[in-house]
Amino acid sequence: MxxxxxxxxxxxxxxxxxxxxxxxxxxxxxxxxxxxxxxxxxxxxxxxxxxxxxxxxxxxxxxxxxxxxxxxxxxxxxxxxxxxxxxxxxxxxxxxxxxxxxxxxxxxxxxxxxxxxxxxxxxxxxxxxxxxGPARLGPDALALGRGGLRARLGASRRAIKVALLDQRAVAGVGNIYAAESLHRARIHPARSCRELSAREWTRLQRALEDVLREAIRYEGSTLSDGTYRNALNQDGGYQNQFRVYDRAGRPCPRCGDAAVVERIVQAQRATFFCPRCQR
Known part of the structure; x- marks a missing residue:
């Protein structure tokens, strides 16, 4: 953040x-x-x-x-x-x-x-x-081009959630939007990048781009600590749109009462996901 x-x-x-x-x-x-x-x-x-x-x-x-x-x-x-x-x-x-x-x-x-x-x-x-430069910072997450996410991460053995946070591979993605994008794409955060199919990579890149653009329209996310503010010292609004981030124990918005959001730790960072619809 x-x-x-x-x-x-x-x-x-x-x-x-x-x-x-x-x-x-x-x-x-x-x-x-x-x-x-x-x-x-x-x-x-x-x-x-x-x-x-x-x-x-x-x-x-x-x-x-x-x-x-x-x-x-x-x-x-x-x-x-x-x-x-x-x-x-x-x-x-x-x-x-x-x-x-x-x-x-x-x-x-x-x-x-x-x-x-x-x-x-x-x-x-x-x-x-x-x-x-390109040796230190990957391409922007909103400028990957068709198939760009798979090209950057598809050969990695890392868990997809962990790989998405690698700024040398893709620049700009952090903990919040990685979790939200993976939920929207129905992909479990612990799956290895190498396991994902071409269709899943396409779905994930589309979800990532959609989530980031939506969050920009809402001027970002102000969490419970109130730290983030826009340039005029006002709250962002995307925190009210979260599906899984910081919602452990609450019903999955896709599955309803059939499943609750769970929290795990990956690479020392909290990850939130639905165990039922994210495979």
Whole structure:
């Protein structure tokens, strides 16, 4: 968390900053909190990015990317609790960076992170390619093309749920949307990738794409901890559409009273599924 739909929602929400100039960059001192990871360093980040114009706002997997003039990229990696915001933050004490802007419709862009696990980087195009190019990050889950999911994962011996979380294979999928997609495709999360038929791969890719697009329309999922917010500090809505995620012990929406959702652990992550309709 956040996953592709949440980060895409952030990207769309902060897109009005395109065309603005970064006047200054502030990293508020938070001595009681875990420090945010900034690359290459706070001083170098300021030197690289200050005074540059934001040309575009893009996404790389689970990261928001500001494309600056001069082939520089600012990369926001939210990880567990990070948010990229234009509106008032959920709390002032967890604002980790402020980019003050000129020449656009908003005065500043914020990076907020409650736990401080996120990363903020200012990279040249070469550095960006080294860290997030095809050798390090797989194709986006919404840009796989026909048969792309099977081509990336079909030879793996891993459980399909575990394989879907591999960002080197497919970028953007996390725990929530892997579970929801597998339920929609009627595939058991513990099955080996190599066991799936061509028809099942087609069904799974369609389910994955549908779930991700639906979640984007709902502006992502805000879980019970309330951490995720969109760029204007508002809740997402897809959590109200969950079929299996975090619904252990409740009836399967497909099977009704004939089966309840179960929870198992795979690769140290909780997995939710229906033992009756997911085979």
């Amino acid at each position: 956040p996953e592709l739909p949440e980060v895409e929602t952030m990207r769309r929400g902060v897109s009005p900053v395109a065309g603005a100039r970064i006047r200054s960059i502030c990293f508020p001192r938070r001595p009681r909190l875990r420090p945010l990871s900034v690359e290459p360093s706070r001083a170098a980040f300021r030197r690289r990015a200050s005074g540059r114009t934001i040309r575009a706002v893009e996404r790389a997997g689970k990261r928001v990317v500001l494309v600056l003039e001069g082939d520089l990229r600012i990369v926001f990696e939210p990880r567990m609790t990070g948010l990229v915001l234009l509106g008032e933050p959920p709390s002032e004490e967890h604002v980790r960076a402020r980019l003050r802007l000129d020449g656009g419709p908003v005065p500043e862009l914020l990076f907020w992170d409650r736990r401080g696990l996120g990363v903020l980087a200012a990279w040249s195009m070469e550095e960006f390619s080294d860290r997030l």
